[in-house]
Amino acid sequence: MTELWQDRGFGLYVHWPFCAAKCPYCDFNSHVRASVDQAKWADALASEIRRTGVETGPRVLSSIFFGGGTPSLMEPSTVETVLSAARDVWPFANDIEITLEANPTSVEAHRFEGYAKHGVNRVSLGVQALNNADLRNLGRLHDVEDAQIAFSIAREIFDRVSFDLIYARQNQSLDDWHTELSTALDMAVDHLSLYQLTIEEGTAFWDRAQRGSLKGLPTDDLGADLYDLTQELCENAGYTAYEVSNHAREGAKSKHNLLYWRGGDYAGIGPGAHGRLTLNGQRQATECWKQPEAWLNAASNGSGIKETTSLSCLDVADERLIMGLRLKEGLDIDDVSSLIDWPRFNTLLDGSMIWKNGSRIGATDQGRPLLNYLISQLAKS
Template identity: 60%
Template sequence: MEDWQNGGFGVYLHWPFCTSKCPYCDFNSHVATEIDQDRWRKAYLTEIDRLGAQTKGRILNTVFFGGGTPSLMDPALVDAIIDRIRTTWPQANDVEITLEANPSSVEAGRFRGYADAGVNRISMGVQALNDADLRRLGRLHSVAEARAAFETARSVFARVNFDLIYARQDQTLADWKAELTEALAMAIDHFSLYQLTIEDGTAFGARHAAGGLRGLPEDDLAADMYLMTQDICEAAGLPAYEVSNHAHPGAESRHNLIYWRAGDYAGIGPGAHGRLTLKGQRLATDTPKSPLGWLTQVEKAGNGESLRKAVSLPDQSIEYLMMGLRLRAGLDMDRYTHLSGIPFRRGTLTQLQDIGMIEIDGQRLRATRNGRAVLNAVIRELMP
């Protein structure tokens, strides 16, 4: 068995367009007034054919339409992509097909079209249940629209995730507790709960550098918010299976688990990354970020990649360490040793155990709840 099979195989498709650019967002997203969706359909199908020929016979576990705002895609475009995927790879019996959506672009008819095409999971970018904070975050929807969009999604799809951002400007611990409790009352089965981070190259990043982004919480308050999040979600039956993701047992995002378990995934679309094991060699792939640049390259060269680079075994082990420890289930130390060529340092393991940062059960190495709160520091200690 090749190492990637421990994680599975998925396809990620990037739709780069949004109605507007959120000030905190550092994803590859662009505002466009006119989009030739037929032209994009041809490019996506060309890439599916190319990558399918290289991975022929693999069992496909997941498909993920990310962005950008994939809920701006015509259902006919999504249908054409999924149909080509079905004829390219044999699918697992429980194949998961996720599409990201923004509440402001949700229409019941469009959602039914996605479901008819084969989408069986929606991930919705709600981000806040407070109208003033939604405006601060540059979101185009209101809380009422978010609730209506969620109800529409739940009426069509059995599985619906939504994202919330916390540690926002002027947000108190009591504010976040009330908001999270309100969200849990909406019969959700999966949450992605992220602390607001200020990224270079974003509008928030520029504002923060100029001293204009006031009211961000101190580190201690952000840590308290994280720990309280764990308590509230666990009590509601949605424990964290990953640092920022909570779910009822069985409702975990199977696509994201492929990333965290260091499986293989084909990345299609502008700025999409991939990891593919071909002829025994694991490869990192990348694509041009420019939507027009990627589209033109596919049309002219029949290949949307800008990079295909071998990943050494030591680098694979570091990726596995960084991703695997994000999971509550942790990582397999034998698998890590097979990739790295050297086991973890026994003294480091003992020290981290003694201070309550990790726990070891047989060959499973896990970060504890306290360890996940400072995970980057734990990973630095474990690095070879």
């Protein structure tokens, strides 16, 4: 019997937890350290890959993603050790996508050539804003000129370059965003990730908001207008919103992220990394130790996995609904049929919030900004 991952792909996520500074909006597992023993970390990451390879057996690896934290703080030799271990354990697909997230500073850009030499073929730059005042407010260590220089270097070295921007920032108007996004689209190669600023619990921005000192955030109406403007400008420039926050030209979608959204398998390596692996017919969720030193100690002594949970059929269907509705292509209704509340499904269908085409369903353009609502309505209580 063919398992889902065989149709939808198998990937590797590698988490590098270190940053030069903690951004006030960031709720990712990122930590500032005065120094990092890169050789020790490289060995531990490689060891975890080899351990996971024993569990999975020889699968074809379709994508690798170095996320963080700030992976561009890794030395090229660290990346080489990780990729060499992965290559020893799993055969690489001929068209494997190997992405590394990078900050657009001059120091990190100088490592790009080394990453490419060892196999990285796609870079995602955390530009976040094309406005120096807002970059400072977001706690970024680069300015607009740094970002433009790093982007130019990346374009010379990699065929595929993406970058991120955050909008719905403090005191940002529609005209401001129109100008900034237009500039970004003129710069872009083939992919943009565009995220609305969200104030997450546990961040510095959250603390400021609780004290009433985070001023100038957009109203709900302005946030909706900013979203609509984003879709309009990107579509007009040939960048389809293939996922709620991701826009790409034809043929330039992120293979690794599609693997998540389509329900493929992926090994999660590194502090706080999550994975989804189908082993002996059972879909399992893995979670690594979050604190970097705790993970390093555990990985050096056998396994960096803190917890493994067997997922029920309903668990899997719930994940497929949550992830699949994010995609413009939607998902196969057979993946979630056991979960769907059909009377409410038909109500949403009649209200043009979702669509159905043969065996596939998805959120309409009208419904996509309201995904949490759609999921709450579609899933049985």
